[in-house]
Amino acid sequence: MSSRTSKSRFTRPTSLALAVGLAAAGACAQYPGQIIKKDKATPELRAIAVLEWTGDEGKPKTSRIVPITVYDGQALQDGGVYLARPQPLALTSEVEYELEKNGARFGLYDIRTAGQEQGSWVGYGLWKPLPSAKPAAPKPVVDDGFDANDDKPVLHRKHEGNSGSSDSGASGPSPDPDRPTLHKKSGTDDSGKSTSSSGPAADPDRPTMHKKTSDDSSPSGSTSSSNSDHPVLHKGTESSADTNDGERTGAADPDRPHLMRGKPTGNGPDVLPSLMGLPADMQQAVAVSDERNHPEHQWNYAWANPDDELKMKEDMEDIARKSLDLTPPLAPKTKRVAAKAHAKPAPPPEPPPLMDEKFRVFELAYGSGATMVLSAHTDGPAKQQKFVTLIAQPDLYGNALVLLKNVTDGEHLDETPRMKLIDAVDALADNRGELLFELRGATQRQFALYRVLRGTAEKIFITGGGEYGIAPGE
Structure with missing residues (x-):
């Protein structure tokens, strides 16, 4: 099993062993509010299934998973009917299976929903890749100080109180007069008043972007500094909508379609298209779900010769x-001829x-x-x-x-x-x-x-x- 712990192998959020205890408790009609604790003797369940799909491995066109058996610690139970409420426990939503080929893992399959095909339960869900190991965090860079004899350029963090000027009283080195410096543009202060700027004058031919002020509530406002010929996009409100004659009304058109951001609701969980029947290009693989992590065991035999x-x-x-x-068929018998007695026999x-x-x-x-x-x-x-x-x-x-x-x-x-x-x-x-x-x-x-x-x-x-x-x- 993989070391992934964010999702349980057999059920999530409820483990299989706990689900068995809950089912038994329901049969005994426990009174409301009783907390059922997991017994230490409760066996760890292990489910075996077969994943069937069409298309490419990892990116199938259609898929389904067929439950085979559930091992309860003592015997093999039929996975298609074991603890069915109404779907079997092996097809509970969000159960995760590990896909195996010759004992080697090559993917995960998460159950999303279940249904019946020709009287047998099957599950539908999503094929996911195996989780990859997270890369190691980079080691922090330690500043060992500045070496005056080193010709390599060095970036230094500016310290508080050190403005870089000679009259600031800072103990740091004086700035390089040939080094370019970035200055903050000063045009207006926080109150909107104009301030003097030591920088060069703005290029009159260069386009300038201005921040919209609170007074510019409409494109026709007298205080707006924007160009009147420039198109402006305005945020619409729920109380206004354009009618056919150009007038604004207080109610939106109920027949007008709307595009909304996000996933649609009410359409059920996202699953791959269902596989129906037994198509000729159908592929199959073993799927295993277990609460415990087991080492990978490959089954291929290596011949000495x-x-x-x-x-x-x-x-x-x-x-x-x-x-x-x-x-x-047997080779036809031919009469032996003395002249051809030395001829090679016909190949089988x-x-x-x-x-x-x-x-x-x-x-x-x-x-x-x-x-x-x-x-x-x-x-x-x-x-x-x-x-x-x-x-x-x-x-x-x-x-x-x-x-x-x-x-x-x-x-x-x-x-x-x-x-x-x-x-x-x-x-x-x-x-x-x-x-x-x-x-x-x-x-x-x-x-x-x-x-x-x-x-x-x-x-x-x-x-x-x-x-x-x-x-x-x-």
Whole structure:
């Protein structure tokens, strides 16, 4: 978490733990005036959400935030319904989320309002950059005194009582006769009377700006010294307005539009335009809100040998093609001719391409091995496409060991949704990452968290519950 303390991570002005206490107190019908103190045993809540947007990162065109889960210290609660009054607690106004990509923070998102889309709560707000460190204050300049032998020019502050003249009795050095001096122009005193001036006479051809006196209340006043041909702007009053015939009336035109300075009132809070539906250019990122500050934990895995990563990716691609029935065709058999016995064999055919292939490698705990995720689909019409998602780890022999495999097609997405990786996130605040997937069907979707531990990939949470979202073999 960032060290920023002006805004709480989960709620502001009310913290999540205090909000839980207030909700419990309301259920017990506390008498008016009772002060509810925060119990030391009240857990620190941690919310996980997914920010979705279109446009550029940091300056999106549209955006929304989808609550996933709230960890209450004991279990993962559904963020879309947890303490809803009526909106869930995770979407309370001014809740601040930190945006993460592969564990690294890259922005903030402040909730301003919430609403429902297709029966599910989503939040709307503002994307803000991470706060930058304030520059160090410059050190004060200490005057060590004047060095007479130094040829550099020096600026001195004039002391009180030192007018700089030789007859003032000042102990300072006499002024340089060749140094230019700025004099205050003397023309009139405070009472408006003319005084003598030792300076040169004013240039008659030079324009002069005069300060308006209290007597110049109108452009036609006899005491005004301004030029009668010079246009003058006057401040309007609420009791006067120009009519069509040029006369002044005592009431303003009620149908006349007015331009006012400042922000409009009554139009609700400022938020980004709402994101609707699932557009093709939609981007997603993990968002975390927590009252406590946690150190940044990046999830990328560093291979000791880059060739190992390439081999693992090729192994997983072969598994994905077999799962999608994309095995390359066998080379046609040809009759062996004695004259061409020495000819080179034909090269194997190119493997069928995997569309929209994504391959990522995570280190979900410090010192743990690599956890690999590959997803892809076949080419063709949407209804005929097949989708695959693999979670794997290297085995003792250097091969990819598949821990979870999800295979579906465009005609059965509502029965078996496709698994779309969002990112890794520490949902339980235990410094271990979980894999967050979107389970997207044809007409609905959910989000699920998977914990990879001891050679297994276990689903530990799913939004909404129900049979939808259960992959085959789980």
